[in-house]
Amino acid sequence: MNKNKLENLYKKKIKLLNNYNKYYYDKSEPLISDSKYDELKSEILVLEQKYTFLKSIISPSNIIGYKPSKNFKKFQHRVSMLSLSNAFSEEDLKNFEKRILNFISKNEEFKISYSAEPKIDGISASLTYKNGKFERGLSRGDGRVGEDITANLATIKDIPKEISNKDFPKDIDIRGEVFIKNSDFENLKVKFANPRNAASGSLRQKNPEDTKKIPLNFIAYTFGFERGLKQKKQSDYLKKLDEWGFKANPLNKIISGIKNLIHNYNEVEKQRANLDFDIDGIVYKINDFELQKRLGNVANAPRWAIAHKFSSNKAISKILDIDIQIGRTGALTPVAKIKPVNIGGVLVSNATLHNEDEINRKDIRIDDTVIIERAGDVIPHILSVDINKRTKKSNKFIFPNKCPSCGSKTEKEFNKVTKKIDAVRRCSSKDYYCDRISIEKLKHFVSKEAFNIDGLGKKIIEEFWKLKFIKFPQDIFQLDYKKIEKLEGWGTLSVENLKYSINQKKNISLERLIFALGIRHIGLENAKLLSKHFISFSRFQNLSKLKNYDDLLNIDGIGETQVSSIKRFFANEINIKVLVELGKSLVIKNVLAKEQNGLLKDKSFLVTGKLNGISRAEVKSLIEENSGKIASSVSNKLNYLIIGDKPTRRKVETAKALKIKIINQDDFLKMLNKTS
Numbered sequence: 238m239n240k241n242k243l244e245n246l247y248k249k250k251i252k253l254l255n256n257y258n259k260y261y262y263d264k265s266e267p268l269i270s271d272s273k274y275d276e277l278k279s280e281i282l283v284l285e286q287k288y289t290f291l292k293s294i295i296s297p298s299n300i301i302g303y304k305p306s307k308n309f310k311k312f313q314h315r316v317s318m319l320s321l322s323n324a325f326s327e328e329d330l331k332n333f334e335k336r337i338l339n340f341i342s343k344n345e346e347f348k349i350s351y352s353a354e355p356k357i358d359g360i361s362a363s364l365t366y367k368n369g370k371f372e373r374g375l376s377r378g379d380g381r382v383g384e385d386i387t388a389n390l391a392t393i394k395d396i397p398k399e400i401s402n403k404d405f406p407k408d409i410d411i412r413g414e415v416f417i418k419n420s421d422f423e424n425l426k427v428k429f430a431n432p433r434n435a436a437s438g439s440l441r442q443k444n445p446e447d448t449k450k451i452p453l454n455f456i457a458y459t460f461g462f463e464r465g466l467k468q469k470k471q472s473d474y475l476k477k478l479d480e481w482g483f484k485a486n487p488l489n490k491i492i493s494g495i496k497n498l499i500h501n502y503n504e505v506e507k508q509r510a511n512l513d514f515d516i517d518g519i520v521y522k523i524n525d526f527e528l529q530k531r532l533g534n535v536a537n538a539p540r541w542a543i544a545h546k547f548s549s550n551k552a553i554s555k556i557l558d559i560d561i562q563i564g565r566t567g568a569l570t571p572v573a574k575i576k577p578v579n580i581g582g583v584l585v586s587n588a589t590l591h592n593e594d595e596i597n598r599k600d601i602r603i604d605d606t607v608i609i610e611r612a613g614d615v616i617p618h619i620l621s622v623d624i625n626k627r628t629k630k631s632n633k634f635i636f637p638n639k640c641p642s643c644g645s646k647t648e649k650e651f652n653k654v655t656k657k658i659d660a661v662r663r664c665s666s667k668d669y670y671c672d673r674i675s676i677e678k679l680k681h682f683v684s685k686e687a688f689n690i691d692g693l694g695k696k697i698i699e700e701f702w703k704l705k706f707i708k709f710p711q712d713i714f715q716l717d718y719k720k721i722e723k724l725e726g727w728g729t730l731s732v733e734n735l736k737y738s739i740n741q742k743k744n745i746s747l748e749r750l751i752f753a754l755g756i757r758h759i760g761l762e763n764a765k766l767l768s769k770h771f772i773s774f775s776r777f778q779n780l781s782k783l784k785n786y787d788d789l790l791n792i793d794g795i796g797e798t799q800v801s802s803i804k805r806f807f808a809n810e811i812n813i814k815v816l817v818e819l820g821k822s823l824v825i826k827n828v829l830a831k832e833q834n835g836l837l838k839d840k841s842f843l844v845t846g847k848l849n850g851i852s853r854a855e856v857k858s859l860i861e862e863n864s865g866k867i868a869s870s871v872s873n874k875l876n877y878l879i880i881g882d883k884p885t886r887r888k889v890e891t892a893k894a895l896k897i898k899i900i901n902q903d904d905f906l907k908m909l910n911k912t913s
């Protein structure tokens with residue numbers, strides 16, 4: 238069969254499958270038997286495996302279940318739903334604890350109690366109860382805004398509708414996981430790849446009656462907003478949940494010491510196969526709420542919790558080819574195209590090879606038989622090569638010394654901080670001189686945490702680039718919508734929607750804008766720090782004129798690596814032009830100072846020397862929480878110099894000369910009505 242005919246056959250089968258899906262999920266009237274449905278789905282997957290050019294985004298291996306048929310109303314979470322950082326080893330856990338101890342300035346002898354809770358692999362939900370009544374249930378959404386799925390959640394028997402206990406808080410968001418038991422999933426296997434997808438699909442049904450047909454469960458483990466919660470520890474809260482009529486995980490434990498955490502992890506992992514629900518790790522949370530509060534969050538994850546992930550699923554396959562992908566920072570990432578293989582319910586056809594060193598170390602070659610590992614949401618990677626299966630004619634893989642996109646030479650940089658040569662090879666072009674880098678930069682620009690433009694995803698960026706509609710970020714705001722309307726697949730309505738979402742995003746915070754520029758080493762957290770420092774877009778832009786880059790080193794959290802990357806960004810005149818053009822199209826909001834009513838209002842501080850029992854990071858967050866400012870140097874604008882052990886003499890002397898108040902740690906804490 239020729240390519241065209243195969244493609245038509247493939248598309249026809251998918252169309253048919255989608256129609257069956259629609260009747261099953263949307264209308265609850267299955268048109269065919271489960272086995273017939275399964276047969277059709279495998280036919281499609283077999284076609285894809287045999288003719289890899291066929292695989293497309295419409296493949297049933299990507300779309301599981303029929304796409305949600307209802308646009309749910311959106312609501313902002315009163316307290317954001319955070320995610321968790323991951324740990325994969327004992328080393329990661331030790332670092333996690335070290336970071337906490339550093340933050341609170343304690344040594345290893347300080348014992349931390351953790352609530353160790355199996356991490357259920359389901360869908361999280363937030364349930365608002367007011368005066369004991371279940372009022373609204375939201376999905377996680379993007380963590381800030383969720384979808385109103387109250388009616389569907391109300392069908393779950395584990396979710397109490399009314400709670401009359403006297404000690405139940407007047408107003409609280411109870412949060413937990415919705416999931417399907419493995420035994421119940423047996424009957425749903427045909428339609429969904431795994432229990433998690435089944436839970437997600439049924440929570441998003443148009444008709445709650447359809448949700449009701451699927452046996453969903455709910456386990457509670459945390460809370461969001463609350464008024465009147467009396468418990469001071471996670472363990473007490475978990476106990477209370479049970480009294481209030483929720484289910485908590487019976488495998489939750491209180492543990493301290495990394496060795497004991499590892500012991501529990503191994504024990505639970507042994508039980509994993511026998512549990513009736515999927516877990517993908519253990520969540521450790523600091524048990525004491527006061528300490529949790531003191532530690533706070535970094536970006537969108539708490540400092541006081543971490544998910545210790547279980548090792549993954551593995552499978553054997555063959556490397557068909559090695560592709561080189563170029564990222565927005567010019568990094569060349571080798572990707573193995575493998576013979577598609579099913580790992581834990583997901584069809585895997587790509588595996589990352591990380592970098593050149595990794596290929597050399599493992600001597601990975603095209604045609605090799607390999608073990609692939611897939612852990613959670615992480616991109617699958619190659620664990621090892623079966624050397625016995627290697628053919629004589631196989632050659633070592635030669636990593637390209639020229640960029641496959643623009644032909645510039647590729648190089649490995651010397652890292653000044655680690656004093657080592659990087660493992661990653663990069664295209665040596667400046668921003669926007671290499672087409673691939675430009676496209677990847679544009680994708681980053683519109684991505685969720687940057688401009689978050691609905692309807693302008695990666696595929697469309699690629700398409701618009703090919704058509705020369707966009708080359709630089711500013712072009713997004715000057716699109717010719719008439720031309721887009723003429724493209725295949727676009728209509729008046731979709732163009733109107735795109736125009737609307739782009740226009741809406743013309744109002745942007747400085748923080749998001751800086752992040753969107755995709756400057757290497759400037760992630761979300763650093764963009765936030767920089768925006769606080771610059772306050773306005775024009776001051777950020779002025780950096781290219783004033784060239785006062787070294788001042789940035791005074792920002793806590795910004796180091797030499799970041800500063801030299803920012804310098805490099807401003808040294809490229811295209812970037813300067815991009816900023817000028819963006820400035821014309823956008824309304825960039827200045828950073829608003831936090832509520833100015835705190836105890837340290839209108840006061841600025843600088844710390845020199847080592848403090849006792851409190852870290853710099855904590856002092857900094859205390860100052861900010863109380864509306865104070867952190868100065869970057871001793872100048873006549875500074876109000877207080879806080880001195881600890883072994884202060885920098887020059888700072889103390891300058892402060893004295895300028896008649897700035899010099900205080901110690903106790904004086905500072907007294908200003909906040911605290912003692913050390």
Ligand code: IVH
Pocket residue numbers: 319320321354355356357358359360361377414458459520539542544
């Ligand atoms: S606590 C800030 N506890 O894991 C704390 N999450 O990666 C965030 N999860 O979205 C949630 N079991 O869906 C917490 N015992 C548990 C959990 C748990 C599963 C999920 C939850 C969350 C994700 C975070």
